Amino acid sequence: MSSQRKIETVERKQQLTDVALSQFALNGYHKTAVSDVVKEAGVSQGTFYWYFRSKEESALYIIEEGKKELLKVLEQGYRNEEATVEEMLLETNRLFYDFFTFAEENRNLMILLLIKGVGADTPIHKAASETFTAIEKASQRNLVRARELNLLPQNMDVSIQSTLITNMVIGTISSWLFGPNLDINYKPDVSAEKMATSAAMLGFYGITGY
Amino acid sequence: MSSQRKIETVERKQQLTDVALSQFALNGYHKTAVSDVVKEAGVSQGTFYWYFRSKEESALYIIEEGKKELLKVLEQGYRNEEATVEEMLLETNRLFYDFFTFAEENRNLMILLLIKGVGADTPIHKAASETFTAIEKASQRNLVRARELNLLPQNMDVSIQSTLITNMVIGTISSWLFGPNLDINYKPDVSAEKMATSAAMLGFYGITGY
Amino acid sequence: MSSQRKIETVERKQQLTDVALSQFALNGYHKTAVSDVVKEAGVSQGTFYWYFRSKEESALYIIEEGKKELLKVLEQGYRNEEATVEEMLLETNRLFYDFFTFAEENRNLMILLLIKGVGADTPIHKAASETFTAIEKASQRNLVRARELNLLPQNMDVSIQSTLITNMVIGTISSWLFGPNLDINYKPDVSAEKMATSAAMLGFYGITGY
C-alpha cells in the first residue's frame, strides 16, 4: 500500500506538467484553475505549489521545455551545404515535414504555443512568441546563406521573405491541426507529408510554378 | 440645454464599444474587467448591462461589426475577370494592400481578432476565427476560378494553396503590425504597400522567382 | 420589506467599521478574517470590498479616524497660560483625565492602537505609533513652555522627560484598562479620575513627594 503513495519527485512534476498542459490546451490558460489541475492529478492544492512557484511559472515551464524540444527538432534541418535549388528544396521539405510531424505529435503543446497561451498574461505569450521568433531567425539565416551561394535571386528582401514563409508555415499548422475553429479535438484530413511538400513548393515556386 | 448633454443610445453603445475594444486590445479580454470599461467610459456598471447582455456579448458584437467592415473591404478585390496572370497578380496585390491597410487603420480590432481574443472563451475566439475562414473561402474561390480560366496549373490543390496563402498573409499581418512580442504599441517599419507586394510576389512566384 | 434592504452608504461603511474594529480588538488584526467581519455584519464578502480597497485599508481607516478623535480630545488640554506650578498640575490632571476617560469609552480603539494593531503589518502599526508620537510631541511642547515660564527647573532634559511621562501614561492605560493579560473584557478596578490624579502627581512630584 505504501508503494502506491510514494512517487518520485520527478514523476510528480511531470504528471502535473502533463495535466496542466492538457488542461491549458483544452480550456486555455485563464480558464484553467489550479484546482482543476490538482483535481485531475489527484493531489492536493498545496502539492502544486511544492513543484511550481505559481500557476504562471508552470505555464512558462511547459512552454520553455516545449520550445527546447521543438527547436531541437528544427535544428536538424538545413544543416547541409546545398549546392542546387533542388537540394535546398529537399532540405526545406524535410524541415517542414519535421515541423508538421512534431506539431502533430505534440498537439497540446502546439495549441498552447500557437493559440491558447496567446491570450494569457504577457510573460507567457512572450515566451510563446519567442519560440517562433527563433524559427523565423533560423529561416532568415538560411535564406541569406542561400542567396550568398547564388541559389536565390539577389534582389529579394530576405527579412520580409522569412517573415512571410515562417508565418505561412506556423499559421498553416494551426488551421491544419485544429481546423477552422481551433478545436483541440479536430482531426487533420491531410497528411503531414502532403502539407510539408505543399508548403515547400509554394514557398519556392509560388502558385504559378506548381 | 439638455439636448446638448443628452447622449443618444446609439452613441452610448458606440462609446462603450470603442472603450471596450481599446481595453481588450491593450490588456486582453480576460484581463479587462467590466468595471475598467465603465470607469473609462464614465458610466456606471449597470449601464454596461443596459447595452450588452454580458461582457462576452460585447466582445462578440465588436468582432461581428469588425468582421463586417473587414469583409466589405476585402470583397472589393478580385472583382474583375482577369485574363492574364499579370492582371491576376495586380488584383491580388490590390487585395493584399487593402487588407494590410485596413489592418493598419484598425489596430485594436486586428489585435483582438488575431491575438487577444484568441485566448478568450470559446465563443469569442470562434467568432474571430470565422472572419479568417471567410477570407480563406474567398481566396479559394478565386484560385478555383483562376484555374478554370487556365491561368494556373491544373494539378495544384487549391484547398491547401488557399490555406497556405491566407495564413501567410494573416500571420504576417500580426508580426508586421505588432512585432515579435505582439505589442499593441509596436510601430511597423515597412509600409503596407511593400508588405502587400512582397506577399503577392511570394504567393505567385515563390522565393526562386523573385 | 424593501426598507430593510436599503441602507445608506455612510451607514454601511460605519457598520463595517464598527464590526471590524470590535473583531480586531477581540482577536487581533491578523486573526480577524474579512469573512468573519462580513459574517457578523450580515453582508457578502464583496460588499466589504465595495467600501474598502483592502483589509489593511480598513484598519488604517479605523486608526486614522480614531487618531483624529483622540487628538481632538487631547488638544483641549494645556490650552491656558498657566502662571504657577499648581495651575499647571491642574491642567495636566485634566488632560490625563480626558485621556483616561477617552480610553475607557473607546476600549476597542485603544486596544487596537495600543496592542492588537502593533503586531499587524508595518503600515498599520506605523499608523498606530504615530498617534502616540503626536501625543509625545505635544507633551514636549508643554514642558518646554513651562520651563520658559520658569515653572520648571532649567536643567531638565525635556525630550527624555516627555518620553518618560508619555510612556508612563500610555503604558498605564494599557494595564489599567486591560489588566495584566491585556484582555478586552477586563474591568478596571480604579476610576479614571484616580488614575489621572496619581499619574499627574507622580509626574510632578515623584514617589517621594506624594
Next chain:
Amino acid sequence: MSSQRKIETVERKQQLTDVALSQFALNGYHKTAVSDVVKEAGVSQGTFYWYFRSKEESALYIIEEGKKELLKVLEQGYRNEEATVEEMLLETNRLFYDFFTFAEENRNLMILLLIKGVGADTPIHKAASETFTAIEKASQRNLVRARELNLLPQNMDVSIQSTLITNMVIGTISSWLFGPNLDINYKPDVSAEKMATSAAMLGFYGITGY
C-alpha cells in the same frame, strides 16, 4: 570525523531558537513562517517539529527563556536594605540601568516581548505580559518595604505607583530602543545610563524636583 560535523541536539534547538527569534523580531510572529525559519537554519521543515511541538510552542519557549534571563538580571537589584532615600535612589538607578542595558543587549528578545509578540496569538502575548507583571510585582514589593522603613510617604497608593513606574520604564525602553516606528534597526541616541538616571530621578522627584 563525524564528531566534528555532528550537531548536538541542544545546539540545534538553540540554533532554531536563535533564528526564530531573529525572524520574529524582524518580521513579527505572524509574518514569520516556519518555512522561513528552517530555510535560514538550513534544516528541513520536519526538523523544526522534532524540537518544537508547534510554531507557537517555539515562541513560548523563546519568551520563557528570555523571561528567566531578564528576571535573573533584575533580581540582582533592590537587594540591600537601604536606610535612606538617597541609597534607595542609588539602588533604583542601578536596577533601571541593568534593565536598560539588558534590553540593549537583547534587542530581538525585547522587541518580541514588547511589541512583535503582542499582536500574536493570546497564549504568546499572555506569556510576554507575564514578564512585565513579574517586574511590576517586584517593584511593588520594594515600594511597600520602603514605606515600611519610613522612606516614603505613608499615604501613597503603592499599587498604582508601581504600575505607573513600571509602565514608564517599560514603555520608555520601547521608544528608546526602537524609535517612534518601533523599528528593529533603530539606533538609540541616548545612553542606557542616562536613560536609567532620568527615569529614576523622575520616579523619585517628578519633573518639578529635578
Next chain:
DNA sequence: AATGAATGAGCGTTCATTCAT
C-alpha cells in the same frame, strides 16, 4: 535525528452579474 513531499483548511481579493431605485 532528519528529511521533504504531501496535505487541506483558510485567506484576501476579483469580478461578472443583478436589481431596487
Next chain:
DNA sequence: GATGAATGAACGCTCATTCAT
C-alpha cells in the same frame, strides 16, 4: 436610460502540520 450598492462563486496562494522513509 441610468445608477451603484450588493452578491457570491471562484481564484491564486500560504502555511502549520503530518508522516513514511
